[in-house]
Amino acid sequence: MAQMETPKIVRCPQCGGDSVYGPSNVYRPFCSERCKNLDLGAWASESFRVPTEAPPDDQVFGDAKLQ
Known part of the structure; x- marks a missing residue:
């Protein structure tokens, strides 16, 4: 007979x-x-967000220069 597994209970x-x-x-x-x-x-609704290292849109990224 196959043994039935007890279901795992999580929060x-x-x-x-x-x-x-x-x-x-x-x-x-x-x-x-x-x-x-x-x-x-x-x-x-963006209540949850994943943190990022990207700069805001109005800042220059790295060594790039605006012309």
Whole structure:
């Protein structure tokens, strides 16, 4: 007989509740469609940002000089 694995339970990144991390949860790592959509909305509205080393558009990058 095949042994069934116990599903891994992780913390939902949106609400902090329990979330099943496995094929049975199509919203993983989120606990629900609602939490998944809230997270997507935060990225779409630019509430979350990835830090960058790029200078602002009005600054010269490196040794390049404006003419």
